[in-house]
Amino acid sequence: MKHVIIGAGVAGITAARTIKELNSNAEVVVIGDELFLPYKRYLLTEFLCDSIQRDDLLFFSIKKLNELGVKLRKGEYVKSIEPSEKVIKLHHNEVVHYDKLLIATGGRPGLGLVLRPFKKHIHFYYSLYDTLILKEKLPEVHKCIVFGDGVSCLDLICVLHNLGKRVTYITRGERATFGLEEDDFEGDLHEFLEEKGIEIITEEQIVSVEESDQGYKVETIQQKTLTTDIVFAWDFYKPNISFIEGSAIEKKLGILVNTRLETSEKDIYSAGDCVEIYHPSIKGYWINFGLPNALEQGRVAGSNMSGQNEEYKTQEAIVFNLMGTSLKARWWR
Ligand SMILES: Cc1cc2nc3c(=O)[nH]c(=O)nc-3n(C[C@H](O)[C@H](O)[C@H](O)COP(=O)(O)OP(=O)(O)OC[C@H]3O[C@@H](n4cnc5c(N)ncnc54)[C@H](O)[C@@H]3O)c2cc1C
Known part of the structure; x- marks a missing residue:
């Protein structure tokens, strides 16, 4: 058999x-x-x-x-x-x-049609391969942008923060919830992260990521331009x-x-x-x-x-x- x-x-x-x-x-x-x-x-x-x-x-x-x-x-x-x-x-x-x-x-993270053309500038946080690449890069990284959803996204924000990086989280939602219900967490998750020093930009979405002199230039749907050393982004996590x-x-x-x-x-x-x-x-x-x-x-x-x-x-x-x-x-x- x-x-x-x-x-x-x-x-x-x-x-x-x-x-x-x-x-x-x-x-x-x-x-x-x-x-x-x-x-x-x-x-x-x-x-x-x-x-x-x-x-x-x-x-x-x-x-x-x-x-x-x-x-x-x-x-x-x-x-x-x-x-x-x-x-x-x-x-x-x-x-x-x-x-x-x-x-x-x-399952694994993936990009939708808008972000797919910028894939080579975007990091995922899912596999040992991703982590080995990230470990090499992290000493030169000070500012990070994270755009995504789910607990693995929250996990990533926490680890970057704990490693002393400046983290900006961009979410489509009105608040940072990571698909969790508020009563899963004692207190308010959004405020908790802000108190820890995470910058949260709500009702926004990344539409392009390009290399620049200062690392990467990120543009949002509301026409904001941000600079960062590294970009993590995914539109979905699926089987x-x-x-x-x-x-x-x-x-x-x-x-x-x-x-x-x-x-x-x-x-x-x-x-x-x-x-x-x-x-x-x-x-x-x-x-x-x-x-x-x-x-x-x-x-x-x-x-x-x-x-x-x-x-x-x-x-x-x-x-x-x-x-x-x-x-x-x-x-x-
Ligand atoms: C950063 C991170 C932190 C996490 N922390 C926690 C935690 O604290 N607590 C918790 O409960 N869970 C956590 N998880 C989730 C947990 O790791 C997963 O739920 C668990 O690994 C699922 O196991 P699995 O065997 O179903 O799938 P996986 O571990 O994803 O293994 C599936 C394997 O199949 C391979 N594969 C896919 N398609 C094919 C194909 N067509 N042919 C051949 N191979 C293929 C994949 O590459 C992968 O190696 C975390 C996940 C991540 C990414």
Whole structure:
């Protein structure tokens, strides 16, 4: 029985480990597009601040993968799936057969039509690659502009501030909320950040980023011109599932799964940040973004791929450390 897992993040690797622990004879292949060994994405901020070393980011070593008998193919992008033939196609057109398939491809930030032409001047904060580049640049950076939404944006603002940088946050909204509800935070998040010295520009939007003598020149929709040493921007954060187009796997924003983490196609499962699952209290589908979710969904999916019958129970929220104040957050609301 050949188990193929797309995505070498925490969900994919946890599933691989679960399958091997339940059946050491199973063939397990994990295909991931990043060039690094599986790492703990949620610790990138600690690594950026030098609170931990690069080795501490490692989620699974080669030795551990070998001991378990899991084959990791890193630096390989899966470009399509053909469920009727039970095959996937890699970027260089290699065709790989599976008996059971797991899609655990996470999510990532992206740019809309307005900012896409300026991509080469814009930084994301999502992967180890982004963080290594940022670590090299940061000593020369004094002023930063951040434009985006979601808790990862808030995380970035906090780390830049804690590293002594001057941060300007630009938001389309009337206030800085990061998609959180005010009652998730004791007090007012917008005022809290301003008191910490973050400049917040509301009801604005970046429309161009160009190189200039003083670093970068940023223009906004209200025709403001700002200068900065570095620009972080993203218009959305969404699941990496473009490669399932045309495969008949049902999706909304993420891949739709039942509580056993089965997709609409036989023998195909999905887990982690790329999944959309029914939430009994909300009475609707949602993306239960975050580490606790990815670990638990990886475990449940791996178990069910091995013939068990487990149901995923929603991991409600994560606790996020906001400059010493704890914030209960759902990452993808
Ligand atoms: C800076 C930062 C800080 C965070 N901090 C926290 C935190 O404090 N608490 C918390 O709960 N969560 C945090 N998170 C979120 C957490 O890291 C994610 O929820 C978790 O990593 C999701 O795991 P995953 O395995 O589903 O996806 P991922 O970790 O995103 O892994 C998916 C992998 O699949 C790869 N992939 C995508 N498409 C393809 C393809 N077609 N072919 C091959 N490979 C592909 C991706 O490159 C990636 O390596 C943070 C995230 C970031 C970016």
